[in-house]
Amino acid sequence: MSCSDGAPADEALADPLIRMTTSSPRPRPVQIGTEEVEGVQTYKYLELWLDNRLDWTSNTRQLYKKTQSRMYFLRRLRSFNICRKLLWMFYQSVVASVLSYAVVCWGGSATKADLSRLEKLIRRASSVVGMKLKPLATVAERRTIDKLRSIMDNVHHPLHTVIHSQRSLISQRLRLPKFRTNRLGNAFIP
Structure with a gap:
């Protein structure tokens, strides 16, 4: 039995390379040149x-x-009775910079358990600094919106045409496509 293009039916029904199931067979080894x-x-x-x-x-x-x-x-600095302004500056430059690095990539797709662990760290830092600090969700949302706006303003960006095509003709708001899985809904560009 063969397909319309002359290839045997066995080759036409080969498994796809990417599977989203929980139990998938062991993938074929990847080779670059002659090296595995x-x-x-x-x-x-x-x-x-x-x-x-x-x-x-x-x-x-x-x-x-x-x-x-x-x-x-940060706790050591507080033990030296440093003022709150300097503690906040240290938090922003040393601690928050680590927490919010690439939050646009992982912020929307991280699990609630993972985000709550990080939020607990922010609450602890807030008590050490002595002032209310921005939650990670707020920082992630603000940075994602800023990134989206920069893509929309830059006509040379590779994603500009994708985002521009999702705009409504009447209100100029972005339309969300229909999706069946949370993975697509949590992605930066659905």
Whole structure:
């Protein structure tokens, strides 16, 4: 039996390369040139931890550890009776910069449990600094909107045409496409 293009039916029904099921067969080894590339569970790239399940748990775990180590210095500064303004400046430059790095990438797709762990760190830092600090969700939303506006204003950006085509002709607001999974709904560009 063969397909219309002359290829055998077995080749036409080959499994797709990407599967979203929970139990998938072991993938074929990847080769670059003659060298076989080993698959890994997690990979650090530009200070982001990416994993093979396309979730951000490993990234938030590493982020939590890194923020915890920096919180130690914030507590030490408070023990020296430093004024609140300097504590806030230290928090913004040393602790918050780590927490909010690439939040546009992972902020919408992180689980509630991961986000609550990071929010707990922010609440602790708030008590150390002595003033209310912005929650991570607020920072993520503001940065995402800023990124979206910069893409919309830059006609040379590769995503400009994609976003421009999602605008309503009447109100100029962005329309959300219909989707069946939360993965697409939580993505930066659905």
